[in-house]
Amino acid sequence: xxxxxxxxxxxxxxxxxxxxxxxxxxxxxxxxxxxxxxxxxxxxxxxxxxxxxxxxxxxxxxxxxxxxxxxxxxxxxxxxxxxxxxxxxxxxxxxxxxxxxxxxxxxxxxxxxxxxxxxxxxxxxxxxxxxxxxxxxxxxxxxxxxxxxxxxxxxxxxxxxxxxxxxxxxxxxxxxxxxxxxxxxxxxxxxxxxxxxxxxxxxxxxxxxxxxxxxxxxxxxxxxxxxxxxxxxxxxxxxxxxxxxxxxxxxxxxxxxxxxxxxxxxxxxxxxxxxxxxxxxxxxxxxxxxxxxxxxxxxxxxxxxxxxxxxxxxxxxxxxxxxxxxxxxxxxxxxxxxxxxxxxxxxxxxxxxxxxxxxxxxxxxxxxxxxxxxxxxxxx
Ligand code: CAA
Numbered sequence: 001x002x003x004x005x006x007x008x009x010x011x012x013x014x015x016x017x018x019x020x021x022x023x024x025x026x027x028x029x030x031x032x033x034x035x036x037x038x039x040x041x042x043x044x045x046x047x048x049x050x051x052x053x054x055x056x057x058x059x060x061x062x063x064x065x066x067x068x069x070x071x072x073x074x075x076x077x078x079x080x081x082x083x084x085x086x087x088x089x090x091x092x093x094x095x096x097x098x099x100x101x102x103x104x105x106x107x108x109x110x111x112x113x114x115x116x117x118x119x120x121x122x123x124x125x126x127x128x129x130x131x132x133x134x135x136x137x138x139x140x141x142x143x144x145x146x147x148x149x150x151x152x153x154x155x156x157x158x159x160x161x162x163x164x165x166x167x168x169x170x171x172x173x174x175x176x177x178x179x180x181x182x183x184x185x186x187x188x189x190x191x192x193x194x195x196x197x198x199x200x201x202x203x204x205x206x207x208x209x210x211x212x213x214x215x216x217x218x219x220x221x222x223x224x225x226x227x228x229x230x231x232x233x234x235x236x237x238x239x240x241x242x243x244x245x246x247x248x249x250x251x252x253x254x255x256x257x258x259x260x261x262x263x264x265x266x267x268x269x270x271x272x273x274x275x276x277x278x279x280x281x282x283x284x285x286x287x288x289x290x291x292x293x294x295x296x297x298x299x300x301x302x303x304x305x306x307x308x309x310x311x312x313x314x315x316x317x318x319x320x321x322x323x324x325x326x327x328x329x330x331x332x333x334x335x336x337x338x339x340x341x342x343x344x345x346x347x348x349x350x351x352x353x354x355x356x357x358x359x360x361x362x363x364x365x366x367x368x369x370x371x372x373x374x375x376x377x378x379x380x
Pocket of ligand 1: 085089123125126131132133134135156157158177178231232235236238239312361362363364367370371379
């Protein structure tokens with residue numbers, strides 16, 4: 001399968017590569033160390049259109065298509081995985097769900113500014129006791145006149161602190177997937193606060209927090225989609241989100257491969273460059289094969305989505321394969337760097353940590369395999 005990219009897709013990829021190299025790469029290690037949120041870079045990304053890539057022109061977006069979006073996201077991840085995960089959740093899940101399910105009013109109030117990068121979106125599905133099984137959520141939204149009263153805790157929410165709007169999933173009826181609804185919640189609501197901020201292994205410049213709801217009154221007009229439609233909104237949002245995480249994983253792995261090639265060409269042992277040793281040449285060859293195999297799955301999933309076809313299986317395959325590939329490749333990159341790979345002065349140490357979460361978030365890879373099997377065999 002040979003993917004021929006259009007002129008426009010190549011141009012967007014080049015623009016993202018240049019931006020990432022100039023603006024993100026020089027700051028990534030420091031932001032990883034200090035956990036500084038990349039607010040300035042996100043502002044510039046908004047100006048360049050990277051935060052409204054999938055939004056239609058009607059709402060100020062680029063409407064660039066999922067393939068171009070995936071290419072750009074990989075380039076951003078190549079330089080800074082923290083910035084890439086913020087970009088991914090914002091574009092794929094948040095903007096995507098608001099465009100698909102939002103009212104005209106909601107699109108004007110949220111989607112248009114989000115597409116311009118005025119604020120970032122967060123997606124709050126997971127809870128302390130409901131991760132892989134989001135139907136087990138206990139966060140409730142009880143109707144009270146023209147409001148809903150929200151109570152509960154959301155956990156591991158990317159951009160939950162620094163984002164400007166949260167797509168919150170809560171129970172509006174006691175049982176089942178059709179008892180879950182989605183709301184657009186903003187930090188100005190009384191009874192909504194940010195709880196603990198996680199101190200993570202990687203992707204440290206993106207905030208991951210608890211969101212606490214204590215009798216928080218949300219106007220009914222802030223419901224996204226109709227009552228009971230929340231689980232479907234979340235699942236279809238995650239189909240798109242998983243293509244984003246697959247693209248991000250690919251970007252981290254590409255960066256690890258590039259660094260390994262550079263290092264092995266310069267490092268001398270036994271009187272010759274590492275790149276002259278067959279053992280290491282084969283490692284580089286294996287890493288490159290792995291990266292290319294993932295790239296095809298990622299581009300395929302993006303193309304399936306762009307053609308408007310059901311992308312559930314393709315997205316899960318891409319996410320599952322690319323994230324496991326990223327772990328293999330970043331691990332091999334450390335091996336090639338030897339002792340230097342284990343210290344923070346060399347970027348492969350960060351790539352290895354940044355890659356680790358990709359087999360976990362937006363559905364563990366065990367969940368991805370359930371999704372793929374369900375698509376192929378039907379549900380049990
Ligand atoms: N698109 C649309 N609707 C879907 C769907 C999809 N891809 N998948 C399921 N649905 C619908 C079903 O059709 C069904 O609808 P009906 O009730 O109308 O028939 C309903 O949803 C329930 O489906 P299931 O019975 O299959 O649901 P389930 O409870 O068995 O769960 C699951 C299936 C795939 C395991 C799902 O729970 C899942 O994906 N779990 C993982 C959760 C996850 O990915 N969390 C990530 C959190 S977000 C995050 O990490 C972002 C971040 O910050 C980086």
